[in-house]
Amino acid sequence: MATHVEGLVDEVYLPPAELARGAHCSSMEQYEQLYKQSIDEPETFWGEIAKQFYWRQPPTGAFHEFNFDASKGRIFVEWMKGAQTNMSYNCLDRHVEAGHGDQVAFYWEGNEPADSARLTYAELLQRVKRFSNALRSLGVRRSDSVALYMPMVPELLVAMLACARIGAVHSIVFGGYSSDALADRILDGHCRLVITADGVWRGNKLIKLKHITDHAVELCAARGHPVERVVVVRHLPRLHHLVPSVGDQPGGSEPYNVKTGWNSGRDMWWDDALEGVSDECEPEWVDAEHPLFMLYTSGSTGKPKGVLHTTAGYMLYVATTFKYSFDFHPEDVYWCTADIGWITGHSYVTYGPMLNRATSVMFEGTPFYPTGDRMWEVIDKYAVSKFYTAPTAIRALMRLGDETVKRHSRQSLKVLGSVGEPINPEAWLWYHRVVGDARCAVVDTFWQTETGGHVITPLPGATPTKPGSACRPFFGVQPALLDEQGEEIHGPGEGYLVFRRPWPGIMRTVFGNHERFETTYFKKFNGFYCTGDGARRDEDGYIWVTGRIDDMLNVSGHLLSTAQIESALIEHPDVSETAVVAAPHSVKGECVYCFVTTRHGVAWTEQLQKQLILKVRERIAPFAAPDYLQYAPGLPKTRSGKIMRRVLRKIAQGDRDLGDLSTLADPGVIEPLFEHRCAGA
Ligand code: 6R9
Numbered sequence: 001m002a003t004h005v006e007g008l009v010d011e012v013y014l015p016p017a018e019l020a021r022g023a024h025c026s027s028m029e030q031y032e033q034l035y036k037q038s039i040d041e042p043e044t045f046w047g048e049i050a051k052q053f054y055w056r057q058p059p060t061g062a063f064h065e066f067n068f069d070a071s072k073g074r075i076f077v078e079w080m081k082g083a084q085t086n087m088s089y090n091c092l093d094r095h096v097e098a099g100h101g102d103q104v105a106f107y108w109e110g111n112e113p114a115d116s117a118r119l120t121y122a123e124l125l126q127r128v129k130r131f132s133n134a135l136r137s138l139g140v141r142r143s144d145s146v147a148l149y150m151p152m153v154p155e156l157l158v159a160m161l162a163c164a165r166i167g168a169v170h171s172i173v174f175g176g177y178s179s180d181a182l183a184d185r186i187l188d189g190h191c192r193l194v195i196t197a198d199g200v201w202r203g204n205k206l207i208k209l210k211h212i213t214d215h216a217v218e219l220c221a222a223r224g225h226p227v228e229r230v231v232v233v234r235h236l237p238r239l240h241h242l243v244p245s246v247g248d249q250p251g252g253s254e255p256y257n258v259k260t261g262w263n264s265g266r267d268m269w270w271d272d273a274l275e276g277v278s279d280e281c282e283p284e285w286v287d288a289e290h291p292l293f294m295l296y297t298s299g300s301t302g303k304p305k306g307v308l309h310t311t312a313g314y315m316l317y318v319a320t321t322f323k324y325s326f327d328f329h330p331e332d333v334y335w336c337t338a339d340i341g342w343i344t345g346h347s348y349v350t351y352g353p354m355l356n357r358a359t360s361v362m363f364e365g366t367p368f369y370p371t372g373d374r375m376w377e378v379i380d381k382y383a384v385s386k387f388y389t390a391p392t393a394i395r396a397l398m399r400l401g402d403e404t405v406k407r408h409s410r411q412s413l414k415v416l417g418s419v420g421e422p423i424n425p426e427a428w429l430w431y432h433r434v435v436g437d438a439r440c441a442v443v444d445t446f447w448q449t450e451t452g453g454h455v456i457t458p459l460p461g462a463t464p465t466k467p468g469s470a471c472r473p474f475f476g477v478q479p480a481l482l483d484e485q486g487e488e489i490h491g492p493g494e495g496y497l498v499f500r501r502p503w504p505g506i507m508r509t510v511f512g513n514h515e516r517f518e519t520t521y522f523k524k525f526n527g528f529y530c531t532g533d534g535a536r537r538d539e540d541g542y543i544w545v546t547g548r549i550d551d552m553l554n555v556s557g558h559l560l561s562t563a564q565i566e567s568a569l570i571e572h573p574d575v576s577e578t579a580v581v582a583a584p585h586s587v588k589g590e591c592v593y594c595f596v597t598t599r600h601g602v603a604w605t606e607q608l609q610k611q612l613i614l615k616v617r618e619r620i621a622p623f624a625a626p627d628y629l630q631y632a633p634g635l636p637k638t639r640s641g642k643i644m645r646r647v648l649r650k651i652a653q654g655d656r657d658l659g660d661l662s663t664l665a666d667p668g669v670i671e672p673l674f675e676h677r678c679a680g681a
Helices: 017-021 028-040 042-050 087-100 121-137 154-165 179-188 209-222 312-325 343-355 374-382 391-398 402-406 425-435 514-522 562-570 606-619 645-653 667-675
Strands: 064-067 076-079 104-109 116-120 145-149 169-172 193-197 200-202 205-207 229-233 267-269 291-297 305-310 333-336 359-363 386-389 415-418 441-444 479-482 493-499 529-537 543-548 552-555 558-561 575-585 589-598 628-631
Touching (some): 042 064, 042 312, 145 179, 145 209, 154 291, 209 229, 343 359, 359 374, 425 441, 543 552, 552 562, 552 589, 562 606
Parallel strands (some): 193 229, 415 441
Antiparallel strands (some): 064 076, 104 116, 200 205, 493 529, 529 543, 552 558
């Protein structure tokens, strides 16, 4: 990493004066005041915010109830129970009825710069109503779950809002996952309907979504779960094919025939599903605690968890965090580069911006296609003022040099957001000085799929920022740091990052497994929600999230569990044991480093390594593929047989300072592991 910025890292960056002047929160005094009210009087604080939304019925009982202490019974969180509302009504009808139907909701920017479209709030509402009726006519009812395996196209927005409109629960699976991973999620979520597309170009690569879905549906059938319907968006033919024909890959000769494997009793084009449906669609009025969506996240056991979010609390929370963290104003053009398949896309591409009636950019492509200028071109094309991306993208773009950025104006930019993993100070400073010309606020937003929205973040018009720190808690959020014994660390110090009480956007359960919800998040420390991250608090009360302290890896902002990768590797008949650890990576943040012990007599060949990589790609996703595979004649274990991952992490980094080895059963395993270490890691 560059060292020329040393010294600046300790500096504090004040909110840009111009931004602070008109900001929703424009000083730390105001922040403290609002924060205090959110903690002392949550009902008044959130009750005031609730007034901007449409409620069919007000809450019937307490505005807010919860139990956060597993020793006192079942964990639960409720906001505004008994109130009735509808998310799609609040995202769409509310704005159209107020006369804003002609406002652009989304500028859609395709993978090819020549492909673009715009969608107003009124158009989107009309499409959502029609597709809601299509879903109903396909038999989807309130509380049914629907799987969405789609590219970043307008139909994805339409599908998710249509589910919300009819009270169905969407379960979006990121379009980069394999058929195995998709099948696991369809099964676990009991989805009988899957919405997908023929395919999508990501840069130069064609992803055959329909074929992947077909395979996933077969896997589900083999496991006793019939998927009744697959609705397919016809996306590829409407694109400008500057990319070499609809061939397989650039230079590939096989044309991609989406109709191969078409099952006419099951598969249906999106447009055909809309045939003859009505333009009118009364929303399903649902309870405040009615499920809105589930979204799978990696679990430390290896089995993904369906994180379940409900309606009202999530609505209050994503709307408010969006408004304050980006200091959103009606004249803004906002762009979040995340795929909707991740929580960042759910909360800050779809729901947060739409609840605030924002005009956003929705981007199908990648930062590097057709060139590494793409981000800056798009920013100038739409005059983006609020930009939100991930540290891994920032680091990759930083490598292309300052010139690539500087030859574009970027005058419209005001706030630069970061999310997904800890941002290293060098990348933070580059983002601030080069991308933002030192005149924009950088907001490093810490949160999780489970938290629904930002929980620790600066506010751009108020918070003096420090490069690498997510700064202070959002309204309603009370963080604490605990040591291994669960004792609270007051003042400066480092420990487990936990939260003392719920805010409206926190997850409510793990779909179909409430017990797992309680054990994963609440049983480690009674009375606290445990994030699984470590953090440090400095003298100013600023929080510095240091990263996962459980068996989780964060590769380019995507969470993966070591167990999940290990179980894919161990399926190979030549493998007897494996251990996967995170190793530092200059662009991805962390990468996947695997130790593999082969069965007796099996050679460690290149072919075997290729097969192992393929296994992981098939079982999980290409982005989970091991970066390093090292042969391990033996693994370091404690006398009770536990693999000592902390030692393996050091070996992966080539660090000989292994710490306390008194519990190591066989010290003889260490030296050979250093000998077989992968070069370059
Ligand atoms: C939103 C999202 C959650 C994990 C989280 C932490 C890491 C996210 C961060 C950050 C440091 C930030 N993380 N944002 N770490 N600073 N600003 O990414 O959700 O995919 O569930 O990942 O990501 O480790 O626990 P999710």
